[in-house]
Amino acid sequence: MIVLGLTGSIGMGKSNAAAALRRLGVPIFDADAAVHRLLGRGGSAVSAVAAAFPMAEAVGGAIDRQVLGREVFGRPEELRRLEQILHPIVRQAERRFVAAARSRRESIVVLDIPLLFETGGDRRCDRVLVVSAPAWLQRQRVARRPGMTDSRLNAILAAQTPDREKRRRADFVVLTGLSRARTLRQLKRVRRILRREDGATGLPRRRGARPTRRR
Numbered sequence: 001m002i003v004l005g006l007t008g009s010i011g012m013g014k015s016n017a018a019a020a021l022r023r024l025g026v027p028i029f030d031a032d033a034a035v036h037r038l039l040g041r042g043g044s045a046v047s048a049v050a051a052a053f054p055m056a057e058a059v060g061g062a063i064d065r066q067v068l069g070r071e072v073f074g075r076p077e078e079l080r081r082l083e084q085i086l087h088p089i090v091r092q093a094e095r096r097f098v099a100a101a102r103s104r105r106e107s108i109v110v111l112d113i114p115l116l117f118e119t120g121g122d123r124r125c126d127r128v129l130v131v132s133a134p135a136w137l138q139r140q141r142v143a144r145r146p147g148m149t150d151s152r153l154n155a156i157l158a159a160q161t162p163d164r165e166k167r168r169r170a171d172f173v174v175l176t177g178l179s180r181a182r183t184l185r186q187l188k189r190v191r192r193i194l195r196r197e198d199g200a201t202g203l204p205r206r207r208g209a210r211p212t213r214r215r
Contacts, residue, residue: 002108002194003098005125007116009163010156011142012131013176013183018112020180020187027106029097031113034090039063048085053078074155087119094124107198108191117161117169127197129190130170132163133177 006021006028008014022028038045041062049068050057056068072079094111101109110129113121122128133141142153167173172193174186 001102001106002126002198003124004108004110004190004194005116005122005128006110006112006131007114007122007128007166008131009138009160009166010114010153011138012133012163013141014112014114014131016180017129017131017174017176017183017187018110020184021110021191024187024191026108026110026191027097027101028110028112029094031090031094031111034093035086036065038086038089039065039068045086045089049082052081052085083119108194115160117166118159122169127171127194128169129172129174130163130166131174131176132167133175135163137177138163 004026006014006018008017018028018030037043039049039062040046041060043062046057046061046063049063053063053068053071056063056065056071058064058067068082072082098109098111111121111125113119116122116125116128139153142148172190174183174190176183
């Protein structure tokens with residue numbers, strides 16, 4: 001089984017690429033969705049996050065993610081404190097997802113992780129796919145998001161590995177700035193390549209990747 005890491009900077013089209021891969025039948029682990037569940041009503045991280053960030057506790061046993069975002073945005077120490085709570089729980093969910101997919105004898109699974117390189121998640125992947133688009137289109141897409149400003153976008157980009165570096169470290173780069181049909185054709189090509197690799201023996205590992213058991 002091939003574990004494919006999917007990542008890309010803000011506004012590069014990662015969510016659309018993940019949705020397309022899901023429609024192609026590839027199982028997706030969505031790290032952002034996992035965090036939302038952890039912070040939602042009854043989520044297993046609510047009590048720990050509420051204890052660390054009391055202002056973010058919402059009525060009804062959930063965390064107000066907008067308030068939480070304001071508490072950690074631009075404050076590296078507070079962000080690290082939040083990550084120390086969330087990352088181990090998300091990793092547990094990820095391991096369960098990969099184990100379940102392996103038991104079903106899937107050929108490919110995707111770890112959809114926005115900060116894949118920044119958190120060292122690429123070391124858990126056999127291959128990495130980066131989505132990319134021109135900077136002008138990236139800013140145009142992000143500007144449509146509620147509450148987004150130039151200064152906020154610049155701060156987000158400063159905290160992310162630059163797109164050029166992501167592309168340099170990727171095994172596959174999918175360009176999302178042309179059309180959805182072109183993006184889909186690129187994703188189908190990646191899927192074909194990975195299926196062939198899954199059937200091959202002696203698959204070369206990514207530098208720094210942890211070995212995974214073959215099927």
